[in-house]
Amino acid sequence: xxxxxxxxxxxxxxxxxxxxxxxxxxxxxxxxxxxxxxxxxxxxxxxxxxxxxxxxxxxxxxxxxxxxxxxxxxxxxxxxxxxxxxxxxxxxxxxxxxxxxxxxxxxxxxxx
Amino acid sequence: xxxxxxxxxxxxxxxxxxxxxxxxxxxxxxxxxxxxxxxxxxxxxxxxxxxxxxxxxxxxxxxxxxxxxxxxxxxxxxxxxxxxxxxxxxxxxxxxxxxxxxxxxxxxxxxxxxx
Numbered sequence: 730x731x732x733x734x735x736x737x738x739x740x741x742x743x744x745x746x747x748x749x750x751x752x753x754x755x756x757x758x759x760x761x762x763x764x765x766x767x768x769x770x771x772x773x774x775x776x777x778x779x780x781x782x783x784x785x786x787x788x789x790x791x792x793x794x795x796x797x798x799x800x801x802x803x804x805x806x807x808x809x810x811x812x813x814x815x816x817x818x819x820x821x822x823x824x825x826x827x828x829x830x831x832x833x834x835x836x837x838x839x840x841x
Numbered sequence: 842x843x844x845x846x847x848x849x850x851x852x853x854x855x856x857x858x859x860x861x862x863x864x865x866x867x868x869x870x871x872x873x874x875x876x877x878x879x880x881x882x883x884x885x886x887x888x889x890x891x892x893x894x895x896x897x898x899x900x901x902x903x904x905x906x907x908x909x910x911x912x913x914x915x916x917x918x919x920x921x922x923x924x925x926x927x928x929x930x931x932x933x934x935x936x937x938x939x940x941x942x943x944x945x946x947x948x949x950x951x952x953x954x955x956x
Binding site for chain 2: 733738760761763765770771772773774775778816818820827828829831832833834
């Protein structure tokens with residue numbers, strides 16, 4: 730069974746204080762790993778897809794990296810507007826279904 | 842603009858009542874999904890559909906029903922059999938092709954509460 734574990738559950742940072750969010754996964758062959766951002770009371774918004782170990786993607790202050798067992802979402806010099814819940818999901822390459830498995834998310838609060 | 846529209850934003854259900862949540866997409870996506878989100882929980886899959894007139898149960902399908910008569914539409918009915926329906930419901934869609942990214946695009950959600 731595919732499993733996704735995100736840590737920490739919650740993270741409080743001061744503006745400008747860089748940090749990383751972790752997504753550990755076990756899957757029978759990785760088709761893709763996805764990062765989403767979810768603001769309170771809204772639907773998740775797609776950020777990145779990673780496919781193979783060593784791959785990196787960047788967008789503004791966010792950088793996602795992937796190894797064979799985990800992914801990190803690095804946040805450099807965060808701003809209060811980066812406050813949100815960040816969700817990680819994995820999609821297995823085995824079987825005909827394309828259903829991803831989601832982690833429980835990391836709630837990030839950035840204080841000014 | 843292309844996207845997914847969920848309605849209503851807020852919904853209240855009386856005991857014993859069935860309620861239907863609407864989900865429409867104009868992204869020309871083959872696959873559509875319904876998730877339930879509870880505080881502190883991840884997204885739990887209720888139902889999904891990979892093609893018109895076909896759908897599959899997810900992890901928590903009991904007490905819910907769906908239909909997929911049109912590619913654009915995937916309504917979810919919360920039946921009276923669902924004893925704890927209070928949650929945030931999210932609809933998503935994606936393309937459905939081998940080797941494709943299959944990124945899911947989400948609607949804004951419907952918050953369902955019990956009166």
